[in-house]
Amino acid sequence: MQVRGRVLSVASECVPLVKTGGLADVVGALPAALAPLGWEMRVLMPAYRALRARLSGLHEVWEEAELFGGRGVVFQGDLDGVPVMLLDAPHLYDREGGPYSGPAGDWGDNAQRFAALSWVGARMARDGVEGWKADILHAHDWQAGFAPAYLAYGGSGGVGSVITVHNIAFQGWASAGMIEALRLPREAFHPGALEYYGGLSSLKSGLVTADRVTTVSPTYATELLRPAFGMGLEGVIAARGADVSGILNGVDTAVWSPEAEPLPYSVKAMKGKAANRAALCDEFGLTLPEGPLAIVVSRLTDQKGIDLLPAVVPDFIGAGGALLVLGSGDPALEGAMRGLEARFPGKVAVRIGYDEALSHRMFAGADAVLVPSRFEPCGLTQMYGLRYGTVPVVAAVGGLADTVIHASPAALAAGVATGVQFHPTDAIAFGQALRQLCGLYADGRLWAKVQANAMRHPVGWETSAAAYAALYEGLVG
Numbered sequence: 251m252q253v254r255g256r257v258l259s260v261a262s263e264c265v266p267l268v269k270t271g272g273l274a275d276v277v278g279a280l281p282a283a284l285a286p287l288g289w290e291m292r293v294l295m296p297a298y299r300a301l302r303a304r305l306s307g308l309h310e311v312w313e314e315a316e317l318f319g320g321r322g323v324v325f326q327g328d329l330d331g332v333p334v335m336l337l338d339a340p341h342l343y344d345r346e347g348g349p350y351s352g353p354a355g356d357w358g359d360n361a362q363r364f365a366a367l368s369w370v371g372a373r374m375a376r377d378g379v380e381g382w383k384a385d386i387l388h389a390h391d392w393q394a395g396f397a398p399a400y401l402a403y404g405g406s407g408g409v410g411s412v413i414t415v416h417n418i419a420f421q422g423w424a425s426a427g428m429i430e431a432l433r434l435p436r437e438a439f440h441p442g443a444l445e446y447y448g449g450l451s452s453l454k455s456g457l458v459t460a461d462r463v464t465t466v467s468p469t470y471a472t473e474l475l476r477p478a479f480g481m482g483l484e485g486v487i488a489a490r491g492a493d494v495s496g497i498l499n500g501v502d503t504a505v506w507s508p509e510a511e512p513l514p515y516s517v518k519a520m521k522g523k524a525a526n527r528a529a530l531c532d533e534f535g536l537t538l539p540e541g542p543l544a545i546v547v548s549r550l551t552d553q554k555g556i557d558l559l560p561a562v563v564p565d566f567i568g569a570g571g572a573l574l575v576l577g578s579g580d581p582a583l584e585g586a587m588r589g590l591e592a593r594f595p596g597k598v599a600v601r602i603g604y605d606e607a608l609s610h611r612m613f614a615g616a617d618a619v620l621v622p623s624r625f626e627p628c629g630l631t632q633m634y635g636l637r638y639g640t641v642p643v644v645a646a647v648g649g650l651a652d653t654v655i656h657a658s659p660a661a662l663a664a665g666v667a668t669g670v671q672f673h674p675t676d677a678i679a680f681g682q683a684l685r686q687l688c689g690l691y692a693d694g695r696l697w698a699k700v701q702a703n704a705m706r707h708p709v710g711w712e713t714s715a716a717a718y719a720a721l722y723e724g725l726v727g
Contacts, residue, residue, distance in 0.1 A: 254288035254719075255386065258371060259277060260371035260390065261393065261394055277295075279501075296337050305325050314369075321339070343363065368389070368394050372404065386412060391416045393452070395413065395453045397413075413463055426449050451483075461725055468498070472496075473647065498653065500712070506637050513526045531572075542618045543616050545640070547631055548621070552624070557583060559575075561680075562677055625647050625648055632653055636653070641701060643670045643672070643687055
């Protein structure tokens with residue numbers, strides 16, 4: 251296929267190499283999703299210690315002698331199926347711990363670490379490497395937020411720029427005194443450009459300098475205009491006007507597939523769902539419930555609405571339901587989940603931590619997945635639920651509102667409902683949603699229809715990839 255354009259994607263995470271959240275899933279999926287549309291995408295990310303050991307077979311394509319305190323080298327190749335460029339700068343990335351923090355908390359030089367990633371991304375996009383020249387630089391979240399700024403202030407070389415906001419809550423703060431050290435122009439330090447509440451924000455820097463701004467769902471793009479969601483950047487988003495758009499994420503439907511599970515099933519043959527349900531209850535030591543078996547697969551934080559569960563679970567159990575929880579996070583919320591397990595033995599079970607294989611078994615065997623988030627830029631959990639016929643019960647925010655069709659009387663009459671939404675995100679509305687879930691489950695015919703609708707709902711990357719391709723084409727044109 252003829253190449254329509256080339257994109258350098260700059261990010262801190264990428265599945266299957268490094269993942270702490272949904273950002274990695276998006277960055278890892280986009281190259282393959284865009285390829286059939288004629289867009290060639292390569293990913294630039296840091297060579298963290300875990301990745302540095304896997305650099306054999308990749309070849310050197312770029313060198314920066316002085317990169318924020320030491321030498322940086324970019325290695326290019328195919329790593330676990332991803333066309334990737336790894337920025338190897340041991341003084342910045344060769345550390346024990348995660349991408350952003352170590353045993354003592356966040357790395358104190360995160361501003362320099364990710365400014366370095368952004369700097370190299372901007373230079374490589376502008377100058378090209380080994381005959382490969384980007385038409386578009388696509389920056390993801392605060393970790394790559396300085397990349398569009400470096401293009402804007404250093405000369406774009408005809409390269410268009412896009413920044414995608416995956417979660418505006420994380421903004422990449424740095425002190426004003428670092429502006430020269432971060433290779434940014436002092437004259438741009440004012441509220442209309444780089445200055446942010448007396449300091450610097452890499453995310454704001456990207457928002458004000460990128461040619462286009464995207465968020466990971468249309469509703470989130472609208473929510474960011476409000477202080478409750480914009481978190482200090484709502485004015486910046488509003489100022490960009492029509493340059494801001496929302497493009498939903500997708501999921502890898504080959505990886506997340508009920509047909510590919512050990513006890514397979516499909517929308518046309520649902521018998522395997524019941525077998526998975528029984529196996530899941532057995533694995534967790536639950537009695538098979540008469541009502542819906544619900545799951546929570548989530549970080550255990552207030553943002554995810556986990557603090558609402560103790561208020562609503564007792565009535566849900568009383569109505570015949572059961573609950574399985576997989577996740578970790580706030581120690582107080584972990585304790586609250588343990589408390590529910592102790593209070594309702596055989597009806598509630600909890601696993602603290604995360605296990606990818608177990609999460610697949612949970613989606614395959616559960617009847618419903620609960621996602622009571624207070625804000626959710628896009629969310630993938632509800633999409634996994636749709637894919638598996640595990641009916642989502644979601645707060646009507648962000649991408650949750652965009653992907654789940656509420657079982658309203660009109661939607662049920664039209665035969666299009668795929669789940670249950672509730673608003674506002676509080677215990678009263680959540681409890682009412684669970685009562686509606688139990689009512690739907692009790693009507694076997696109606697339940698089967700909602701399950702089938704959910705499984706037929708498109709959750710792959712095709713539509714979203716086409717939207718990104720159209721955005722890129724608009725910039726190149």
